[in-house]
Amino acid sequence: xxxxxxxxxxxxxxxxxxxxxxxxxxxxxxxxxxxxxxxxxxxxxxxxxxxxxxxxxxxxxxxxxxxxxxxxxxxxxxxxxxxxxxxxxxxxxxxxxxxxxxxxxxxxxxxxxxxxxxxxxxxxxxxxxxxxxxxxxxxxxxxxxxxxxxxxxxxxxxxxxxxxxxxxxxxxxxxxxxxxxxxxxxxxxxxxxxxxxxxxxxxxxxxxxxxxxxxxxxxxxxxxxxxxxxxxxxxxxxxxxxxxxxxxxxxx
Amino acid sequence: xxxxxxxxxxxxxxxxxxxxxxxxxxxxxxxxxxxxxxxxxxxxxxxxxxxxxxxxxxxxxxxxxxxxxxxxxxxxxxxxxxxxxxxxxxxxxxxxxxxxxxxxxxxxxxxxxxxxxxxxxxxxxxxxxxxxxxxxxxxxxxxxxxxxxxxxxxxxxxxxxxxxxxxxxxxxxxxxxxx
Numbered sequence: 001x002x003x004x005x006x007x008x009x010x011x012x013x014x015x016x017x018x019x020x021x022x023x024x025x026x027x028x029x030x031x032x033x034x035x036x037x038x039x040x041x042x043x044x045x046x047x048x049x050x051x052x053x054x055x056x057x058x059x060x061x062x063x064x065x066x067x068x069x070x071x072x073x074x075x076x077x078x079x080x081x082x083x084x085x086x087x088x089x090x091x092x093x094x095x096x097x098x099x100x101x102x103x104x105x106x107x108x109x110x111x112x113x114x115x116x117x118x119x120x121x122x123x124x125x126x127x128x129x130x131x132x133x134x135x136x137x138x139x140x141x142x143x144x145x146x147x148x149x150x151x152x153x154x155x156x157x158x159x160x161x162x163x164x165x166x167x168x169x170x171x172x173x174x175x176x177x178x179x180x181x182x183x184x185x186x187x188x189x190x191x192x193x194x195x196x197x198x199x200x201x202x203x204x205x206x207x208x209x210x211x212x213x214x215x216x217x218x219x220x221x222x223x224x225x226x227x228x229x230x231x232x233x234x235x236x237x238x239x240x241x242x243x244x245x246x247x248x249x250x251x252x
Numbered sequence: 253x254x255x256x257x258x259x260x261x262x263x264x265x266x267x268x269x270x271x272x273x274x275x276x277x278x279x280x281x282x283x284x285x286x287x288x289x290x291x292x293x294x295x296x297x298x299x300x301x302x303x304x305x306x307x308x309x310x311x312x313x314x315x316x317x318x319x320x321x322x323x324x325x326x327x328x329x330x331x332x333x334x335x336x337x338x339x340x341x342x343x344x345x346x347x348x349x350x351x352x353x354x355x356x357x358x359x360x361x362x363x364x365x366x367x368x369x370x371x372x373x374x375x376x377x378x379x380x381x382x383x384x385x386x387x388x389x390x391x392x393x394x395x396x397x398x399x400x401x402x403x404x405x406x407x408x409x410x411x412x413x414x415x416x417x418x419x420x421x422x423x424x425x426x427x428x429x430x431x
Contacts (some may be wrong), residue, residue: 004414004417004418004421005386005414008382008386008414008417009386009387011366011367012278012367012383012386012387013387015277015278015367015368016274016277016278019274019277019283020283022269022270022273022287023283023284023287024269024287024290024291026262026265026266026269026294027262027265027266029265029291029294029295030258030261030262030265030294030298032295033294033295033298033299034258034298036295037298037299134302157302157303158299158302158303
């Protein structure tokens, strides 16, 4: 080592001779970082819930655009064919013109059992379809009516997933999808069972995410909002959204 | 974050905070700012911990974040004034140990002022190279990895940085001889 290098090394070590104690507590800092992380996650779910409300409003408009016989009375077109095995959705009269609301949660016959089953089975399906070292459920499942919808959120490590499960009509007018035009469509295709899959890219930069919506032929609309984008394969999300455990028929 | 990851992070933070703050201090010349830089770095590291914990060496990753934090800090407008001032910033000096000899305290303070006066004239990346190479004793390759540049860049930055320091020391010695 030449003289200048040696002197620099010595001076640097000597400059630390009267080092003061650390100005913070590492454990307290870890607590603070954990709280900050939880706040961010909560904010993400709030934003997701707002997005869900938008989707619900769009679906409510779709429901309102059909008469009791399922005929399209609005300006949109029916694109998802009715499945022979589909269960016709009961349409509460209140859904005709009112916006979605959280209270009362669900009011169709047997809704309590449906919520109880989905509350138990949806996390299982998420854990099986999207394997991860850790799965953390964020909040109790949120139920909304008009149309019947259940919302839940999960964290798989650093991956955030919000699931919106809505039962609309046997024929769904996907052209009235409120996401259309608001975000770029990354992909759109028809699954083997006839369900329409639409993939949106939402937001930019660090918050960029992906929304995958499955418009089922039985009237089930299953949607997953995922961040960060690219963290989960779209094919895996589509498989999850088609999982029978995420679906709920509405009896006559 | 899983409890085991959280525990590993806490263990890492407790074990490395002091050493990383020393590097931060040699970069910025201010113990308070060094505390801030290390705290910012640890919070960023916490957020990335589940991803990096098993794939990278946490110390190398932490060093990278720390350097990025310091380089970002250097770009802040209120740092421009201090950058032109070779004196150690007011409040940057730790409280003197009452048990220490006054002469020793004076010598240590003089050494720090001279060292940081020399380092301040260097470009940020040159300074970072010198701290990593001659304080942390990293190899050229390790330094290049920490700074995200090539080994050749590290060698040239170190050579230029040392040349500047040598010139400043020679100039100071000549000034002392003439006075």
